[in-house]
Amino acid sequence: MRINLPTWLTLFRVALLPVMVLVFYLPFRGHNIVAAIVFALAGVTDWLDGYLARRMGLTSKFGAFLDPVADKLMVAVTLFLLVASHRGDWSGIVMAVTSAIIVGREISISALREWMAEIGMRATVRVAFLGKLKTVMQVVALIVLILQHEKEAEALRLYHIGEGLLVLAGVLTIWSGMHYLRAAWPSLRDDGPVAARAQDHDGKA
Template sequence: MRINLPTWLTLFRVALLPVMVVVFYWNFRGHNITAAIVFILAAITDWLDGYLARRLNLTSAFGAFLDPVADKLMVAVTLFLLVEAHRGGWPGILMAITAAVIVGREISISALREWMAEIGMRATVKVAFIGKLKTVMQMIALVVLIVQHEKEAEALRLYHIGEGLLVIAGALTIWSGMHYLRAAWPTLRGDPPKQPGTSKRAEA
């Protein structure tokens, strides 16, 4: 199997995850800002590999499989780091609940898409705008929350900003999840697929 450039970028994104974890816990001056930079670099490769795959027509089955896996790993690992770092009190509880909602949604929608693909209905649950908006808000919130650990950033009171953005991302996560579930609900309910050109009058 020949690995093309977009797939190499996806693999690079996966390789950045242990680097981010080590930097996050390594106690040196500016370690959290460095961890945030690593996260941003990973997020850039997320956009870049998709852009190059479309622009240069370098799509592949392995790349199509690996890209969403890398995205979900990046978000899940970062959320786990932040939850562990914010244990105790209502802020920690809120962080844990929001992280559980986001990770739970990702697992559920991934399972839904896999099942819909098996029955040839994958296009029914294709990515919607609300899903993309959720991803952008989520990435911004995670960057802010990683940076806020740094002592030099404490005066900026970034924690509450990042916390608020993550809660908004969590709400968008639920909204987008309901959007995909609603699109797939007729199939989940066992309704027969509509034939092309079938109108509501004909169905009645």
């Protein structure tokens, strides 16, 4: 298997995640700024690898598999970091609930796409503009929250802006999830041979 440039960028994005986690916890001045830069760099590679793959025709099956995995890891790991560093107040509850919605949606839609691919209907749940907008909103919100996750953020009020953006991203997450579900619903509600085939695949009733 030959790895092309867009796939190398995706692998680089995955490699940046442990770096961001390490920097996020290291006790040095400005660690939050460095962590935000690392996350932003990962976000740039997310756009760049897709752009290069389309522009240069450098698509591959491995890259198509790895790219959404890297995206979900990037968002999920960052949300876990922020929730773990939060206080147990209403702000922390909002953060935890929003994070659970976002991660839960990603797991559900990934399972939906996998199932639709098994029955030859993957194109039915292809990525829509709403999903891309949701991703951009998440990235912007998380950069702000990483930058301002320490106590001085409240004085700047920037942290609460990041929280608001994340909640908005959570709303878009639900909205786009419903879009995918609505597109796949005709296949999901079919109790014919497809259901029997899925049952056989699981090996249990």
